Ligand SMILES: Nc1ncnc2c1ncn2[C@@H]1O[C@H](COP(=O)(O)OP(=O)(O)OP(=O)(O)O)[C@@H](O)[C@H]1O
């Protein structure tokens with residue numbers, strides 16, 4: 001990494017600018033009640049060094065990227081990641097899958113129930129990420145109110161149980177379908193809008209759902225929420241708390257597998273291709289005879305469906321729901337998962353969901369900076385690596401005999 | 413009748429504050445066609461900076477007049493600096509990126525700034541010093557309009573007038589109008605578009621900072637999260653008026669402020685925010701070009 | 713000046729007008745296209761040619777006028793005004809774009825497969841279950857797309873990302889993609905723009921071949937040599953109005969046309 005003096009000078013200026021910029025908020029802290037002022041001068045040093053280093057690194061990265069682009073000329077050809085390569089090589093594919101599944105199955109027995117519980121949460125985020133990935137990553141519709149569908153799933157189980165004593169297994173599909181239905185209802189008027197308006201309207205929708213849950217006491221019990229939601233049963237078997245946790249874990253493993261299977265097949269279908277085309281160019285897409293509203297609606301409803309399912313599971317896992325679990329920040333976390341993983345990349349979304357949920361759990365010191373990091377990830381990924389950690393690879397179709405039989409070959 | 417007038421005036425006050433923030437959205441949108449999601453945070457930072465500066469000065473025993481001036485200037489300077497920096501970091505590199513990229517980056521910036529203030533300061537609500545005194549001459553009408561309402565109305569009116577003159581008559585103001593109309597053309601006639609964009613962010617941020625200072629001292633408390641709701645409401649106002657249109661932003665803000673004030677006064681205050689969001693959703697669906705905006709056909 | 717016509721036109725435009733704010737981009741335009749005919753649309757920059765395409769394909773809503781499309785096989789006539797772009801494509805009229813609008817992050821083959829979308833039917837359940845019908849449909853989509861790519865000479869680059877193709881190849885891919893929607897009328901917006909002479913010659917052959925397979929073609933082009941060798945009929949536009957119409961020979965000597973192109977090469 002070669003740095004010229006000029007670049008170092010520039011970074012010094014950047015660092016100075018940030019010292020000035022952050023001065024009131026980072027350095028001064030006042031207590032209006034005790035009427036004291038604390039001057040935190042050490043923060044100046046942290047900001048100066050931090051911004052200097054980040055500025056240098058950012059520049060180095062951009063220079064490298066520009067050079068790589070110049071060399072290849074065609075920088076848009078996404079290369080498969082190591083993981084994807086391995087998954088594709090016939091010799092490795094099955095051993096790898098068996099290894100991962102073995103690890104997943106043995107996990108609760110290798111580690112404590114507490115660990116399994118954390119893992120269950122991570123698995124829930126994988127499904128949420130994969131669901132939102134259909135909407136944002138594949139179809140290119142920026143949905144900032146995704147959490148609303150999650151809330152609809154959770155509340156449908158909570159309320160159906162409270163009012164009609166409906167069990168988990170009955171509520172699970174209902175939660176998913178209700179969320180999908182809401183997706184359709186919202187999508188119908190809204191999906192005609194331009195991308196940025198769509199983002200704002202979905203954000204507004206997410207907030208409306210939360211505020212309604214908070215204020216409509218008669219319906220949703222308001223901010224105090226609904227408690228004593230039963231965990232899922234297993235053919236009427238009584239389970240200890242530990243066993244119930246482990247049961248939830250396996251349930252989520254099952255759901256993740258189902259989601260990956262379904263989402264993968266959807267992406268590699270006539271519908272999935274149309275979504276991708278829609279993401280790239282709406283007008284060309286329409287000119288090719290694709291009904292854009294219909295395709296968007298399907299993406300929206302299918303994405304919402306998974307959020308609804310996970311919502312039901314969330315209610316069952318925590319046995320308690322209240323509106324505070326469904327704020328905009330939750331949508332932002334799921335969005336960060338999709339963006340970090342790579343838009344449209346299933347493997348990428350799985351990896352980033354694991355990273356973003358497990359890292360703050362295990363590095364307690366970091367958990368305070370969790371949301372700060374999510375914000376930074378969204379910005380940094382867009383600037384430095386918009387294709388995500390593990391970019392989606394375009395599918396290729398192999399032709400056995402020229403112009404006659406064409407065989408299918410799957411990615412991911 | 414007094415109640416009606418009270419609601420009317422408080423609606424105007426609300427609307428004026430929305431207008432100060434909405435202008436930032438509308439100007440940025442007019443020039444680069446981006447919804448600056450982080451704009452609400454710029455306003456929050458303006459409120460925080462003025463809080464920090466004002467409280468520090470008052471602890472060190474400065475007179476009220478000096479505090480008001482210094483806090484106002486500091487808020488404007490730092491908010492502008494943040495607005496400028498946000499544009500350089502999060503939007504400028506993405507000017508030719510696919511359409512989702514700058515939006516996602518903007519949302520990231522908004523979350524980043526919120527949590528930055530949360531971590532560097534506090535998550536508690538903080539008591540904001542009363543910067544606007546109760547004027548003696550306001551005594552007889554105090555039951556329908558407070559002194560701070562009056563100050564807010566007058567300040568906003570003055571700021572709007574100054575902004576109008578600025579955009580009409582200064583060089584950079586003219587360049588802004590030209591760029592908003594046709595960016596490529598502006599480049600061709602030798603306007604430094606980067607400078608115009610920076611200036612727009614700086615100006616919009618300074619206005620938001622003034623809004624932040626005024627509303628914080630009006631309500632009396634602040635918190636790191638105030639930018640979110642205020643931002644959405646101001647955006648609603650901007651869209652209501654017709655995004656990209658400066659008079660539209662002011663009109664939309666006043667309409668939103670008044671309707672909110674009457675709705676909470678006569679109907680119920682529980683659903684105050686639901687009301688604004690629903691209004692936003694309805695406008696975008698039924699009249700996305702707003703009251704004063706013009707519908708445009710995208711060139712293919 | 714009008715030719716004698718025996719059959720009903722497949723595209724019939726009358727009184728077509730399009731205003732943008734104060735600008736009138738199309739001014740009471742009348743013309744038609746017959747089955748398996750090649751009609752060229754020429755005119756100086758900004759004459760409104762692309763705007764006409766946008767109105768025909770439903771991307772813009774014209775201010776006034778009538779657009780009718782008649783299927784040459786069934787003879788069934790449809791009024792296109794107010795239809796969505798995708799419906800119009802389904803009816804049998806497809807287009808290419810002047811400023812290339814490929815799905816650049818998708819492969820060449822996938823771009824053409826997108827064109828097959830409106831002629832195929834599998835949906836969510838089919839995609840998930842991948843039943844026999846879906847698989848067969850998918851096979852057919854691949855098969856047909858490949859055939860079209862062979863026709864336009866891109867069969868060697870099926871797995872390339874569309875954005876990585878050369879300029880000329882991108883233009884041909886646009887044509888392939890439009891052909892995949894099985895149109896009986898193909899609208900080409902400056903297909904030869906940016907092509908080298910060799911590529912242009914190949915393009916002429918390709919367009920002829922497409923016509924011989926039974927498609928009618930409406931073509932915007934600035935390359936006069938191409939227009940004159942290829943077209944059966946030429947429509948000339950200026951300032952949104954039709955100023956002349958006729959065979960290439962008639963147009964070559966038309967006063968109005970020469971005046972409109974004054975300063976430019978008439979030939
Ligand atoms: N969406 C739009 N909004 C406003 N004006 C438009 C729009 N689309 C086209 N125009 C105007 O309509 C006129 C015709 O433009 P058009 O693109 O149809 O010309 P053209 O004949 O295709 O020219 P060229 O040969 O350069 O492609 C131009 O003056 C153009 O500026």
Ligand SMILES: [Mg+2]
Pocket residue numbers: 761762763810
């Ligand atoms: Mg054109």
